[in-house]
Amino acid sequence: MNQLPSDEKKPAAWSGNDAWLGLGLMLIVSVVYFAIIFSLKNQENILVYYVASFEFTLLIPIAVIFFWRKVSWKELGFQKFSGVYANLALGFGLLIGAYILVIVNNIAMIALGVVTQADVLSEMIGEVNAPYLFAFTTVIVAPIVEEMFFRGFLFKGLREKYGWIHALFFSSLIFAIFHGQIATLIPTFLLGALFSYMYQRTESIYPGIILHFFVNALGSAALLLM
Numbered sequence: 001m002n003q004l005p006s007d008e009k010k011p012a013a014w015s016g017n018d019a020w021l022g023l024g025l026m027l028i029v030s031v032v033y034f035a036i037i038f039s040l041k042n043q044e045n046i047l048v049y050y051v052a053s054f055e056f057t058l059l060i061p062i063a064v065i066f067f068w069r070k071v072s073w074k075e076l077g078f079q080k081f082s083g084v085y086a087n088l089a090l091g092f093g094l095l096i097g098a099y100i101l102v103i104v105n106n107i108a109m110i111a112l113g114v115v116t117q118a119d120v121l122s123e124m125i126g127e128v129n130a131p132y133l134f135a136f137t138t139v140i141v142a143p144i145v146e147e148m149f150f151r152g153f154l155f156k157g158l159r160e161k162y163g164w165i166h167a168l169f170f171s172s173l174i175f176a177i178f179h180g181q182i183a184t185l186i187p188t189f190l191l192g193a194l195f196s197y198m199y200q201r202t203e204s205i206y207p208g209i210i211l212h213f214f215v216n217a218l219g220s221a222a223l224l225l226m
Contacts, residue, residue: 016161025061076152077205143212
């Protein structure tokens with residue numbers, strides 16, 4: 001269990017170039033999405049629209065590439081994995097270690113006067129005035145959709161071209177940048193690396209979804225209590 005996972009995995013039905021193409025499509029879709037959102041007449045509900053719909057835009061690039069390559073969505077890693085309890089125990093153990101670094105990072109950011117992600121999200125919750133929608137999107141939708149894109153699609157595709165270690169680095173860095181907060185760049189990168197590592201060990205998207213759900217649930221609970 002302590003050995004690094006092997007590179008000998010079932011090849012993806014799409015290439016590393018397809019993964020980069022999907023990332024490019026994601027950027028284009030995001031630009032179009034925000035152009036549409038900011039053009040809406042009802043500006044008071046703009047954050048509600050954003051919270052309710054943005055995560056789903058990540059599925060569009062996957063749909064395009066998979067339609068083109070004639071790939072089943074199951075190939076993202078929707079499958080059972082062996083050693084369920086041992087792998088989840090390992091994942092949560094690594095998550096505790098990552099949280100220690102997250103706490104150190106947050107303390108450093110606060111000391112430097114940098115606006116943290118918690119500050120931004122707290123303000124957003126107040127403006128949205130739909131805390132349960134925010135919680136549902138953050139805790140349920142985000143872990144599923146983001147794991148589908150960043151681990152099931154991007155990491156697995158890049159692994160075909162660069163090997164799993166480099167794919168872990170690239171996909172985790174992109175995952176961190178995607179969240180758009182300098183203050184949480186390192187913690188988000190570490191979490192992305194952990195989720196990618198669990199995918200590499202199990203070839204399943206479920207461990208990442210479970211750990212991602214746990215992380216977001218804790219964060220959302222803290223924000224809602226605040």
